[in-house]
Amino acid sequence: MEAYERVKTARLSSRPTALDCIHSIFKGFIEFHGDRRHGDDKAVVGGIAWLGDIPVTVIGIEKGHTTAERMERSFGAPEPEGYRKALRLMKQAEKFSRPVITFVDTSGAYCGVGAEKRGQGQAIAENLLTMSALKVPVLTILIGEGGSGGALALALADRLWMLENAVYSVISPEGCASILWRDGSKAAEAADALHLTAADALSFGIADRIISEEGIGTEDFYARLKDDMSGEIRGLMEDSSLLERRYQRFRSFGRRTT
Amino acid sequence: MLLNFEYKARNELEKEGRSAAPVYGESEVVCPNCHRTLKESQAESMLMTCICGHHFRIGARKRLGYMTDSGSFTELFSDIESDDPLSFPGYRDKLISAKAKSGENESVITGTAEIGGFPAAVFSMDSLFMMGSMGAAAGEKITLLFEYAAENGLPVVGWTVSGGARMQEGLLSLMQMAKTSAAVRRHSDKGLLYITVLTDPTTGGVTASFAMEGDIILAEPGATVGFAGRRVIEETMRQKLPRGFQTSEFIMEHGFADMVISRIVEKETIASILALHCRRSSDGSL
Numbered sequence: 155m156e157a158y159e160r161v162k163t164a165r166l167s168s169r170p171t172a173l174d175c176i177h178s179i180f181k182g183f184i185e186f187h188g189d190r191r192h193g194d195d196k197a198v199v200g201g202i203a204w205l206g207d208i209p210v211t212v213i214g215i216e217k218g219h220t221t222a223e224r225m226e227r228s229f230g231a232p233e234p235e236g237y238r239k240a241l242r243l244m245k246q247a248e249k250f251s252r253p254v255i256t257f258v259d260t261s262g263a264y265c266g267v268g269a270e271k272r273g274q275g276q277a278i279a280e281n282l283l284t285m286s287a288l289k290v291p292v293l294t295i296l297i298g299e300g301g302s303g304g305a306l307a308l309a310l311a312d313r314l315w316m317l318e319n320a321v322y323s324v325i326s327p328e329g330c331a332s333i334l335w336r337d338g339s340k341a342a343e344a345a346d347a348l349h350l351t352a353a354d355a356l357s358f359g360i361a362d363r364i365i366s367e368e369g370i371g372t373e374d375f376y377a378r379l380k381d382d383m384s385g386e387i388r389g390l391m392e393d394s395s396l397l398e399r400r401y402q403r404f405r406s407f408g409r410r411t412t
Numbered sequence: 413m414l415l416n417f418e419y420k421a422r423n424e425l426e427k428e429g430r431s432a433a434p435v436y437g438e439s440e441v442v443c444p445n446c447h448r449t450l451k452e453s454q455a456e457s458m459l460m461t462c463i464c465g466h467h468f469r470i471g472a473r474k475r476l477g478y479m480t481d482s483g484s485f486t487e488l489f490s491d492i493e494s495d496d497p498l499s500f501p502g503y504r505d506k507l508i509s510a511k512a513k514s515g516e517n518e519s520v521i522t523g524t525a526e527i528g529g530f531p532a533a534v535f536s537m538d539s540l541f542m543m544g545s546m547g548a549a550a551g552e553k554i555t556l557l558f559e560y561a562a563e564n565g566l567p568v569v570g571w572t573v574s575g576g577a578r579m580q581e582g583l584l585s586l587m588q589m590a591k592t593s594a595a596v597r598r599h600s601d602k603g604l605l606y607i608t609v610l611t612d613p614t615t616g617g618v619t620a621s622f623a624m625e626g627d628i629i630l631a632e633p634g635a636t637v638g639f640a641g642r643r644v645i646e647e648t649m650r651q652k653l654p655r656g657f658q659t660s661e662f663i664m665e666h667g668f669a670d671m672v673i674s675r676i677v678e679k680e681t682i683a684s685i686l687a688l689h690c691r692r693s694s695d696g697s698l
């Protein structure tokens with residue numbers, strides 16, 4: 155499939171959202187709200203749940219399915235409060251030694267006057283700073299769109315898995331095309347140039363696993379995902395050099411020998 | 413001597429004995445704010461600021477010349493340059509013209525220097541090199557600098573200028589936000605000081621990573637500082653944004669910078685902050 159076809163697939167409102175994954179994979183999800191600073195951003199959901207018999211903290215960027223849902227959730231574009239809610243829940247997870255699982259699906263951080271006033275850049279930066287040294291395992295599953303810094307703010311993880319048609323990019327292909335060629339309609343060419351598919355991310359070592367979308371949304375699909383996640387989380391929980399490995403993982407991207 | 417590595421002067425700034433600002437004959441600059449015409453030597457004597465308070469954009473190396481003690485700057489990691497990992501359309505040509513335009517081989521220069529006698533690791537970004545965008549090479553230099561500073565117990569002082577992540581390197585440039593942040597965190601966990609100075613413009617992925625991660629955040633007057641681009645916000649919100657939105661003054665008012673500081677007193681302010689955290693190199697205690 156062409157890269158831009160995958161971008162369009164990744165954006166389909168019929169795809170599983172973060173909440174679909176959370177309700178289908180975990181048991182006893184209890185949703186928590188608010189960043190304890192300013193408000194509660196509905197583009198980010200989070201709480202605690204059971205992954206099999208492991209208590210975990212789970213956080214997701216939620217787009218919603220229907221137009222009404224998508225508007226309520228700002229089409230999955232988090233405001234600073236969303237990132238700060240996630241940050242609060244991650245620190246809580248660290249306190250109680252719970253692994254963190256994040257589901258990422260966003261075209262990018264919310265773009266607006268309020269978001270700038272309340273420090274969108276600072277909010278993302280603080281998440282990166284905190285996640286880089288969070289003492290509990292972090293597993294990120296990129297289920298749809300991985301839009302730039304707004305996605306990375308929940309994806310500085312020990313492992314990154316991507317659904318087969320998920321995409322991960324520094325800029326949207328449309329944005330890239332309009333900057334490069336002043337022509338947003340050349341998005342397909344930009345999508346190729348950006349190397350934004352799951353296979354690309356895997357080849358760079360940025361993604362660790364591609365999840366087949368065979369039977370996506372079915373019970374079997376989620377059961378398979380749950381088994382894989384449980385195994386991975388168990389492994390990470392036993393890793394005594396988790397933080398060093400996480401550091402080296404990101405350190406390796408673009409490393410030079412001088 | 414604290415620093416112990418091979419070094420030869422690569423340029424004017426690194427050569428011994430440079431102290432006076434160069435005089436450029438009759439060349440002049442026009443202030444975009446008050447439209448005054450200033451002799452370049454006059455602007456130079458005010459560190460490239462105008463009588464009205466406007467701060468001209470300056471190159472990375474000139475800035476370090478203003479902000480660090482004369483002859484103290486030693487460049488590190490200067491051999492790291494961008495390559496073109498994705499064979500991205502037009503990127504090679506852009507790199508060639510950026511090098512010619514800026515006289516630098518990357519969007520950030522890194523090294524060690526003294527500021528008011530206090531040793532520090534320093535970085536300075538250059539708007540003339542692809543608008544200070546961060547690709548793998550810039551991310552690597554910043555990361556190496558923080559690792560070097562952590563190892564040698566040095567504070568880091570950095571001047572940011574950036575349009576954000578460099579899209580021509582795709583995901584690899586996005587990962588530099590994570591990589592540099594992790595290095596800042598390790599440096600910070602050693603109890604070491606990190607001061608950022610936000611200069612015009614600081615936006616995008618650099619704002620959302622190491623620019624906003626300083627223990628102390630200073631900002632030059634009137635600099636554009638934000639995450640999303642102004643035009644993108646205007647298009648999304650379908651409204652014109654007011655003057656002064658996403659400036660240093662704006663982010664200070666909203667609690668995201670410690671102070672807005674004129675370039676004229678910037679160096680002494682940084683030195684005063686360093687004095688409260690560090691010891692002078694002449695103590696021989698580092």
Ligand SMILES: [Zn+2]
Binds near residue numbers: 443445447462463
């Ligand atoms: Zn002026």
